[in-house]
Structure formats: C-alpha cells, structure tokens
Amino acid sequence: MLALGPLSAAQVQTEAHSGPLAARPPDVLRLALQWSPQSQFAGIYMAQRKGLYADAGLRVELIHANAERSSLDLLHGDDADVATAFLADAIVAAAPPATSQAEAMDLVQIAQLVQHSNLMLLAWKDLGIQGPEDLDGQMLSHWQGAFSASFDVFFAAYDVEPVVIPQYYSVNLFLKRGVAACAAMQYNEYHRIWQAGVDDERLTGFLMRDYGLGFPEDGLYTTSDWLDRHGELARAMRRATLAGWEYARAHPEETLDVVLAEAAAAGIPANRPHERWMLEHILASILGTGNAPEPPGALNPTVYTQTVDTLVAAGLIGLAPDFSTFTPLDARTQ
Amino acid sequence: MLLWTAGVAGLILCAIVLWNYFNFRERLSAEAQDRARFLAAGSADQIDARLGPLQGIIEGMALTLGMQALDLPESRVRALQEALLRANPEVYGTAVAVLPALRPADWTVLSPYVYRDGDRLGHQDLGDGDAGYLGQDWFALPHYLGRANWSEPYIENTGVKMVTYSAPILIPTADGPLFAGVVTCDIELGWLDSIMAELPLGEAGYGVLLSKNGTYISHPRPDIAFNESVFSIAEARNDAGLRGVGQAMVSGEPGLLSWISWATNDPSWLAWHPLDTADWTVGTLVSKAALNKEILELTKVEAMTGLGGLLLLVISVWLVARSITRPISALSAAAPQLSSGNLDTALPTPQGDDEVAQLTTAFGTMRDNLKRYISDLAETTAARERINGELRIAHDIQMDLVPKTFPPFPDRPDMDLYAIMEPAREVGGDFYDFFQLDADRLVLAIADVSGKGVPAALFMAVTRSFLRSEFKVDADPGRVLQRVNDELADGNDACMFATLFCAVIRLADGHVDYANAGHNPPLRLQTDGEIGWIDKPCGTALGPLPDMTYSTGHLILQPGEALLLYTDGVTEAMDPSGALYGTGRLASQMQGCNDLGCERCLHALLADIREHAADADQSDDITMVMFRRLASQS
Structure with a gap:
C-alpha cells in the first residue's frame, strides 16, 4: 500500500469497522485513545494491565484512533464510550464557531490528565x-x-x-x-x-x-448522556486511570516494556529511549512536580477560562460551555 | 650439535612466525579496511542500480504530466501506470496525486493509484474525496521542497519493507513552475536485506543500511530495523561516541573508522558510503577480533607446520649425525685397544664412500699393516735372537781359542804374563796367543784381522791355527809368518788380511826373536822406566799376497823388562769427540805402572782407555798382552 504515515488505511479500516468493535459485550467500556500506542497513554495501559480498571469494576477495551478518525470522532460516532483528547480540541468540538458547519458535541470532561502545555x-x-x-x-x-x-x-x-x-x-x-x-x-x-x-x-x-501560552492537553471525555447514566463508572475510570499513572511512575521499566509491547502488537516502530523520554515528560505533566495548580485529574477553572478566551480570540469557538458544565465531576465534588 | 641445530632452527622459526604474524596483521588489517570500504561503496552502488532506473521513470512521468499541464485523460494516466507496473516488477504501486484545485475536469478521481493485487492489478483513488494525502510526506515533501524525494522507508503491517519515491508535477507558467501534484512509486525492499546479508564481511562482520534520520532500514538483528536509529541506540547506551559516528554516517560523506560494534562488542572497522539515489547510507563492519582470530589461525597453522618441519629436521640431523658419529664412536672405541696392542680389535664396516668410510678403511689398512709389521718384526727378532745366540756361542768359542787362564804357567816364577781381549762386538778379529815350544821357549803372538764380526773371527781362527801349526814346523818367527802368509793367501778371494806380531822368548837368557806382519809396534818397558817401540823389522800384513818374506828381529829382554803387545783398538780408542787414545798416552800410562804386575798394569791401562773413551762406543776390538821377564830365583 501507499504510505499513509504511521498507520495505513488498511489498519484504520480494520480497527474502525471490524474486530472487537463489531462484537462488543454490552458491559464493556470502550476507551478511545488519540493516537497509536506510545508512552502518552502509559498510565492507561498500566491501569488496564495491572487490573486497576478491573478492581474498580470496569471492563475497559482500548481503541486507538488515527489520522483518519480521531478519538472524538469515535466518541461522536458512538464507537467509544470515553475518549482521550486535548483540552483545546475538546472545547472546539463542544463549541464550534457559528460559522462552522460542524455540529457541537455533547462533551463533558471526566479528568484533566496533562496539566500543562508541551x-x-x-x-x-x-x-x-x-x-x-x-x-x-x-x-x-x-x-x-x-x-x-x-x-x-x-x-x-x-x-x-x-x-x-x-x-x-x-x-x-x-x-x-x-x-x-x-x-x-x-x-x-x-x-x-x-x-x-x-x-x-x-x-x-x-x-x-x-x-505563558499553550493549553493543558490530554483529558478524559465522554458525553453528558453517558455520564448521566454511568456517573460512578466515570469516577471509577478517573481514579483508576490516575492510579495507573501512579503505577507507571513507580514502575517505569515495567511500564516501558508494556508500551513497547503495545507498539509492537500494533506494528508501530518504537524504541525504548524515546518512549522513556516521553514517559518522563508526560508523567511530569500529569502528576506534577509538586507545584501544579490543581490536584492530578482536575482542571483549573482559571486555566479553563484562559483557554476558552484564547480560542474565542482566535475565532476557533463560539460560546463555550461554562466550567461546571464542562467538568461536571469536579463541579459536583466541589 | 643436535641441540644447537634444533635451537638455532627453532629461533629462526620463531622469528619467521613472529614476523609473519605482524606482517599478516598489518596486511590483513589494511585488506579488511579496503574490504569494508569497497563493500560499503559496492552495495550502495548495487542499491542505486535498482532504485536509479525507477527514479528516472517516475521523474519522466512527472515531467510529461507537467509539460502536458495534466491535460491527459484519466484512462491514459491509468494505462501509463499499468504499463509501468508491468515493465517494473519491483514497483508495488504507482500513484498520480494532484492538488484538488488543479484536478482535471474529466478525471473522476483525485489520485489514481494502481497497485499489485496478486497476479492482477488493482485500482484505487487515494484521495477518495477528502485529499487526506496532502499531509503525507510523499506528497508534502515534493510539494514544499520542490524536488523529487525518497520517503523514509516504512514497514507495512504485512511486514513488507517499502519506500516511496515521489516526483513533483510542475506545470510551466509565466510565473515559473506551478506545483500541481506528484507522481509516486512504491517499491518493495525485500531484496535489501538479502543484499546486506550476502556481503562477504567475514565472521562477526555485518552490513547495515541507515535512513537519513539514522533509522536502521536493514540490520542483522530483526528487532532493530525500523524501531531503532543509530541515535536511539547511542541514547540507550549513553554513548556520545556512537552518536557522533551516526552523525558522520548520515552526513552524506563516505568514511571509515576503527570502532567497537555496539551489536557484537567487537573491535571492528566501520566503513560507510552514501547512496546516490535515496539519502541513505550503507555501513559495513569487519570484525578485528575475527580478523585477529584468522591471523592467529594462520600463524598457528604456520607454527605447527614449522614445528613439524623442525621435528623432521631434528630427526634428520640426528640420523645423519648418528650415521657419522656411530662409526667414529666405534673407531674411537677401537683406537685405544689398537694402541694398547690389541690388533685383533674389530673395526666398523665402512659404509658408503664418505670421509668417515675412508677414515675407517684407512684405520683398517693401518691395523693390518701394523699386524703384518709386528709379525715381520717378531720373525726378524727371532732370527736376530738366533744369530745373537750363535754369536754368543761364537764369542765363547773365540774366547776359548785364546788362553785365558792366568797365571798360565804358575810353576814358572821367571815370568809374569797377562792378556786382555775385549772384542767390540760379540766376536772380534783380534787374537792373542802364547804357548811354550819347550821348557825354555815361549811364543807370544798378537794379531788383528781386517774387518770385524764373524768373517774376521773366522779368519782369526784360521790364522791362529796356521800360526800354531807353523811354529811346530819351524820356530823362526820370520819364516813362520812367511808360511802363514802363503797359507792365508791361498784361496783368499775375499782379500782379507791380518796384521800379526809374534815373538819367541827364551826365558833362560831373555833372548827374543820376533817378526812383525804390519802390526802395531809392541812397546818395550825397561826397568828404568824407559819406553821403547819395537818397530823394526816390519813386513806387510798377512793374507793378500803370497810369497812375502818377513825378517826376524832380535833383542835381549833383561830381567824386569816387559813387552806390551797391543792392537790398534788401544791406540785408536776414540773419545766422544773423535780424539784417539794415541801412543803418547799409552807410553806414559805404561811408564806409570812399571812397578805393577802385568795383570794390574793391563787393567789400569784398560781403565785408562775406558776413561778416555767415556760414553763413546767401542769402535774396535781392544787386545793387550803383557809379558815381563822376571829374574830367576835360582
């Protein structure tokens, strides 16, 4: 096939339209990840592999998005229950500008994982x-x-x-x-x-x-409809995912083994030093170095406001949802 | 000698082996560097040779489409693509992708793509409506770089290695070339690994292929290719040196350096050479350890061969030396026995015709000659012993011929008589004699035969016999000598002769008749000590000529007076310097012993002669007779 980048079109079709998606058990939680396997998702792999999701009563199935179909596309198409996404992408998807043809997604955040811009x-x-x-x-x-x-x-x-x-x-x-x-x-x-x-x-x-620029990045998102039906599952998902990252921080080499195995299984070229570099930086972004504005998993309201303002100024969004609507879990716990 | 030979040969062998080791190492090292360099460049050429023609075809197609300003029916484009695939089995697929804005109106697709699907050709529209390819490297790179480009190689999920070459379609316009799209071809790279694997880089040597980004496209370890780059390996190993080498390798310049392979940990020669087509680099590693092993193997074989040769040399030298020394040892063992007289000692049998064999033969000849000589010597000695024995008997017989009993006439107080005869050899030619003709007359004689030894002794015996018998016929000394001469001269073929003095002494009155046939004049010793020489008359020696006459002389010997008869052995006795005893010394010696008896006087004289002769050999018979007339008591 002609090269299409890290993932070929054939692979996209396989993952998107056949295989596990076709035979989904009803109690499985489908988690769509933004990209092909790499350390960016290490905490999620560890939560899955080390049984943290299972301990939280979750049967999680991981789906990798690609260039053709993003994780939010998967969520939007009901091919995923939860998706990871950049904060700015999520806000844009939730509040497209009036000039855009795009339909606003009913998106809510379960957790803000990556606290700062990279x-x-x-x-x-x-x-x-x-x-x-x-x-x-x-x-x-x-x-x-x-x-x-x-x-x-x-x-x-x-x-x-x-x-x-x-x-x-x-x-x-x-x-x-x-x-x-x-x-x-x-x-x-x-x-x-x-x-x-x-x-x-x-x-x-x-x-x-x-x-002083840039936005917080990876977060966990779902639809408000799903959240209404599975609020406890969403909370469990947030806790278990953060626990997965904690585990990754405590066991970096084991985590790298898992990441490389995931990449190999997906046919993605990968090498350990690069995945280690990525893991170290992403861990610092998620679990912080001690001076993060919010506890892990939470989105800072001020940062949210700044992000929204910047996106509005750039003409990328229309009217953004308010903070408590966008982050109902944090709003409810607060 | 054997040790020396082996030692020197061993030293030379060691030197040769060492020299060869270092020489081999230098040459093989240079050869290994050349090999690494040559194979890097060669395999780069080999890859270029397969990629180059495709590059030309794609660029030609892009050029044609650009010049046609994409004014080509879709069916023609597909026909062109199919023809390309059929003519080039290495091409997996080929696409023409255009910017959506420049899509020809009559095209139903945005990006016609023809690819192999088993034995047939498949068709696809890569655009499929959304032109998602605009962001792919194969489109974006020629787009923004404005030139044809080889993609980073990639690996399909089928495991097939692929690379895409894409050339921009540039439509000439008044404002310059306008980018309209790209023509691409996808090439399977399955053959790359076999090219690299088949490089003859020796044990522990291997080839690698790096992309521009340093990513391994081909590596002997399958988990490395496409996952790792030379820089990721450097990072994992925290090896800044490897990172530097990687940067040199992807710099586009060929190079060579001494390097420790991270994959095998072997000190190696690493050479690299860039491709002319894709911006990849071929790297080749030749292991120095394997090289050293090879050199060691070579040296070991050489050393073993040398040792074998040395062993053969030692055995040969030992055998040759033994073939030389064994006869010599046998000879040297036999020599002391030979020298101690054991001539029956066995000698080694000479073998061959070398010096040792000749020496052995010479030894044998010498032994045989010695044996013969000794045998001859024994015979000669036996003969001489026999002759000596006979001579001793002859001596005894000769001595028996002369009267040896002294005093000869013990009942005669009127005379004192003593004689000494000392032959120079066992038998001599001298003789003396005395006998009584009757109660008053006493014959005294002394003679010296010419020559010495047995002939002289025989002649002497004959002469004495004649003398004695002739005195019985007639007592006149002159006539006696005449007759004796005639007898001797008769049949004297040997011409022998004798000098002879004889006297007839009448004891009663001291009257002496005498005759002399060429003999030394006797000495008369008077009572007053005066010495007189009885030198007249004197005839010729007896024997050579017949019919000689001899006169008879006369004298009166007073009581107390003495006569000394002697042979020339007395006066001609020589000292070691050859000086003669002489008549002078004889006379004075005799004067000195006038008062002594005859016996003591002669012994004194003999002692004096011996003193004179000292160590010199006695050259002639010494014979002396002394007679003294004593006063009769009556």
Whole structure:
C-alpha cells in the first residue's frame, strides 16, 4: 500500500469497522485513545494491565484512533464510550464557531490528565533563528486546528508574520530543511528530531508554556448522556486511570516494556529511549512536580477560562460551555 | 650439535612466525579496511542500480504530466501506470496525486493509484474525496521542497519493507513552475536485506543500511530495523561516541573508522558510503577480533607446520649425525685397544664412500699393516735372537781359542804374563796367543784381522791355527809368518788380511826373536822406566799376497823388562769427540805402572782407555798382552 504515515488505511479500516468493535459485550467500556500506542497513554495501559480498571469494576477495551478518525470522532460516532483528547480540541468540538458547519458535541470532561502545555516550535539556528523575532518572514509549519491558536498569539505577541504551511504527521520536511521551523511536542517530536541526530545546539526552541501560552492537553471525555447514566463508572475510570499513572511512575521499566509491547502488537516502530523520554515528560505533566495548580485529574477553572478566551480570540469557538458544565465531576465534588 | 641445530632452527622459526604474524596483521588489517570500504561503496552502488532506473521513470512521468499541464485523460494516466507496473516488477504501486484545485475536469478521481493485487492489478483513488494525502510526506515533501524525494522507508503491517519515491508535477507558467501534484512509486525492499546479508564481511562482520534520520532500514538483528536509529541506540547506551559516528554516517560523506560494534562488542572497522539515489547510507563492519582470530589461525597453522618441519629436521640431523658419529664412536672405541696392542680389535664396516668410510678403511689398512709389521718384526727378532745366540756361542768359542787362564804357567816364577781381549762386538778379529815350544821357549803372538764380526773371527781362527801349526814346523818367527802368509793367501778371494806380531822368548837368557806382519809396534818397558817401540823389522800384513818374506828381529829382554803387545783398538780408542787414545798416552800410562804386575798394569791401562773413551762406543776390538821377564830365583 501507499504510505499513509504511521498507520495505513488498511489498519484504520480494520480497527474502525471490524474486530472487537463489531462484537462488543454490552458491559464493556470502550476507551478511545488519540493516537497509536506510545508512552502518552502509559498510565492507561498500566491501569488496564495491572487490573486497576478491573478492581474498580470496569471492563475497559482500548481503541486507538488515527489520522483518519480521531478519538472524538469515535466518541461522536458512538464507537467509544470515553475518549482521550486535548483540552483545546475538546472545547472546539463542544463549541464550534457559528460559522462552522460542524455540529457541537455533547462533551463533558471526566479528568484533566496533562496539566500543562508541551507544545513548542523548533527552528534551525543556522537559518538565523535565535529568538521569536527572527521567525518573521520565515517559512514554518505547524499543526492546524486548536494548536494554531497558541502559535497565533505567540506570533502576535512578537509581531512576526511567518509563512505558515500546515504540518501533518511527520517532521521530515523540517529535517530536510524544507521549513525553517516546525511545531513539536516536547515529549515527542522534539526528541524524535534529536533522535535523527540533530543536536540541541543546532536548534532554537520555543516552548509555549515558557511564554505563558499553550493549553493543558490530554483529558478524559465522554458525553453528558453517558455520564448521566454511568456517573460512578466515570469516577471509577478517573481514579483508576490516575492510579495507573501512579503505577507507571513507580514502575517505569515495567511500564516501558508494556508500551513497547503495545507498539509492537500494533506494528508501530518504537524504541525504548524515546518512549522513556516521553514517559518522563508526560508523567511530569500529569502528576506534577509538586507545584501544579490543581490536584492530578482536575482542571483549573482559571486555566479553563484562559483557554476558552484564547480560542474565542482566535475565532476557533463560539460560546463555550461554562466550567461546571464542562467538568461536571469536579463541579459536583466541589 | 643436535641441540644447537634444533635451537638455532627453532629461533629462526620463531622469528619467521613472529614476523609473519605482524606482517599478516598489518596486511590483513589494511585488506579488511579496503574490504569494508569497497563493500560499503559496492552495495550502495548495487542499491542505486535498482532504485536509479525507477527514479528516472517516475521523474519522466512527472515531467510529461507537467509539460502536458495534466491535460491527459484519466484512462491514459491509468494505462501509463499499468504499463509501468508491468515493465517494473519491483514497483508495488504507482500513484498520480494532484492538488484538488488543479484536478482535471474529466478525471473522476483525485489520485489514481494502481497497485499489485496478486497476479492482477488493482485500482484505487487515494484521495477518495477528502485529499487526506496532502499531509503525507510523499506528497508534502515534493510539494514544499520542490524536488523529487525518497520517503523514509516504512514497514507495512504485512511486514513488507517499502519506500516511496515521489516526483513533483510542475506545470510551466509565466510565473515559473506551478506545483500541481506528484507522481509516486512504491517499491518493495525485500531484496535489501538479502543484499546486506550476502556481503562477504567475514565472521562477526555485518552490513547495515541507515535512513537519513539514522533509522536502521536493514540490520542483522530483526528487532532493530525500523524501531531503532543509530541515535536511539547511542541514547540507550549513553554513548556520545556512537552518536557522533551516526552523525558522520548520515552526513552524506563516505568514511571509515576503527570502532567497537555496539551489536557484537567487537573491535571492528566501520566503513560507510552514501547512496546516490535515496539519502541513505550503507555501513559495513569487519570484525578485528575475527580478523585477529584468522591471523592467529594462520600463524598457528604456520607454527605447527614449522614445528613439524623442525621435528623432521631434528630427526634428520640426528640420523645423519648418528650415521657419522656411530662409526667414529666405534673407531674411537677401537683406537685405544689398537694402541694398547690389541690388533685383533674389530673395526666398523665402512659404509658408503664418505670421509668417515675412508677414515675407517684407512684405520683398517693401518691395523693390518701394523699386524703384518709386528709379525715381520717378531720373525726378524727371532732370527736376530738366533744369530745373537750363535754369536754368543761364537764369542765363547773365540774366547776359548785364546788362553785365558792366568797365571798360565804358575810353576814358572821367571815370568809374569797377562792378556786382555775385549772384542767390540760379540766376536772380534783380534787374537792373542802364547804357548811354550819347550821348557825354555815361549811364543807370544798378537794379531788383528781386517774387518770385524764373524768373517774376521773366522779368519782369526784360521790364522791362529796356521800360526800354531807353523811354529811346530819351524820356530823362526820370520819364516813362520812367511808360511802363514802363503797359507792365508791361498784361496783368499775375499782379500782379507791380518796384521800379526809374534815373538819367541827364551826365558833362560831373555833372548827374543820376533817378526812383525804390519802390526802395531809392541812397546818395550825397561826397568828404568824407559819406553821403547819395537818397530823394526816390519813386513806387510798377512793374507793378500803370497810369497812375502818377513825378517826376524832380535833383542835381549833383561830381567824386569816387559813387552806390551797391543792392537790398534788401544791406540785408536776414540773419545766422544773423535780424539784417539794415541801412543803418547799409552807410553806414559805404561811408564806409570812399571812397578805393577802385568795383570794390574793391563787393567789400569784398560781403565785408562775406558776413561778416555767415556760414553763413546767401542769402535774396535781392544787386545793387550803383557809379558815381563822376571829374574830367576835360582
């Protein structure tokens, strides 16, 4: 088949339309993950493997989304009960702008896992980029959608107008120097580029959270309808998932073994140092370093408001749901 | 010698083995580096040779579509794609993907894709309405780079390794080329692993293929390819050196360095060479340890061969040495026995014709000659012993011929007579004699035969017999000598001769008749000590010529006077320097012993002669007769 990136079209079809989805037992909780297996989901794998979900009375089935069909698409299509998603993507999906053709999803958050932004821009130093102002007029690539809001604010803050082209699934265009800068996740692309032999001193990095930008990332979402019917399951899911991350933090090597086994089973190229890098960074994002604004799993209302404001300003959303509607579990416990 | 030979040969062998070891190591090391470099470049060429033609075909297709400004019916595009697949079995699929905005109006699809589906060809629209491929590398990279591009290799979920080459379709416009889409081909890379696996890189050597990002496309360990990059391995091993090497390998420049393989932990030579088509790098590793093992094996074989040779040499030298020393040892064992006189000692049998055999033969000849000589010597000695025995008898007989009883006439107080005869050999040619013709007359004679030994002794015996018999005929000394001469001269073929002095002494009055046939003049010792020489008359020696006449001389010997008859052995006795005893010394010696009896006087004279001769051999018979007339008591 023609290359379609990390996952082929054939694989997408297999996972989306056949196999476990077709023969779903009624009491199984289907959890859709945003992407193919990697340490980004390590805590969830460990909760599953170490029986934390089972202990919480959950029979969880994991589904991996892909480029063709996102985890929110799966949730929306009732092919999943719970999905992981970036906060900004979830807000955009829940409150599309009036100009958009998209239908607003009935989305509620079960947990906010990744508490801070890992989004960054990486630029070639030898193309003259030392600081944000050097990006002016340069050709760069970044992901579209909710991510672009952070970058737009960043560019505006430094009054630069780069030539932006959409970035998709790889950073090869950047590595082949087709663009002067590209978007990267600190826990993923940043390290992949380093693993392509590019030393740090050749690059200038702009980590969005260093500039007060960027949004909290991965969270657990479901529909309010499902939450109404399975409130206890949702709470159990949040607790067990966080316990899974705790377990991953306590047993990193075992966790990496599991992640690599998941990747191998899915036919995804992976190597341990990269998955370790990702695990360390994602763990710090989820369980914090002690000075996180909220306890693990909870979304800070102020951060939520800032995110909504930024997305509104970027014209990516219309009227966003209020905090308590969006995070009913936190609202109810508070 | 054997030890020396083995030691020196062993040292030379060690030196050769060592020299070869270092030489081998240097040469094999250089050869290994060349091999690594050559194979890296060679396999890069091999891969290029398979990818290059496809690259040309895809670029040609893209160029054609661009020049046609995509003005080609969809059916033609599909026909072109199918023809491409049929002509190039390595191509799995080929696509033409365009920007949605530039899609030709008569195309029903956005991206016609033809691929192999078993034996037949399948068709698909990759766009399928949403143009999701715009973000794929195979589309985005040529799009934004503006040039053809090899994708990072990827692995299908079927396990098949693939790579996609995509060339941009550029439509020429007044504002420059306009990107319209791409032409791609998907190539199966199943053959890559076999190319790498078949590289003759020796034991523990292997080849790898790296993508531009350092990801292993081919690696002998199946879990490495596509999962790991040289940099992820470096990170896992915390090996900054490996990261540096990885950066050099993906730099696009060929290289070579001494390296410890992370996969085998072997010190190795690592060479790498970039491809001309895809921006990949072939790396080749040749193990130094395996190389050293090979060198050690070679050296070991050489050392074993050398040791075998040395052993053969030692055995050969031992055998040769033994073949030389065994006869020599046998000879040297036999030599002391031979030298101690055991001539029957066995000698080794000479073998061959070498020096040792010749020496052995010479030894044998010498022994045989010795045996013969000794046998001859024994015979000669026996003969001489016999002759000596006979001579001793002859001596005894000769001595018996002369009167040896002294005093000869004990009842005669009127004379004192003593004689000494000392032959120079067992038998001599001298003789003396005395006998009474009657109660008053006493014959005294002394003679010296020419020559010495047995002939002289025989001649002497004959002469004495004639003398005695002739005195019985007629007592005149002159006539006696004449007759004796005639007898001797008769049949004297040997021409022998004798000198002879004889005298007839009448004891009553001291009257002496004498005749001399060439003999030394006797000495007359008077009572007053005066010495006189009776030198006249004197005739020729007896024997050579007949018919000689001899005069008879006369003298009166007073009582107390003495006569000394002697042979030339006395006066011609020589000292070691050859000086003669002489008549002078004889006379003075005799003067000195005038008062002594004849016996003591002659012994004194003999002692004096011996003193003179000292160590010199006695050259002639010494014979002396002394007669003193004593006053008759009556």
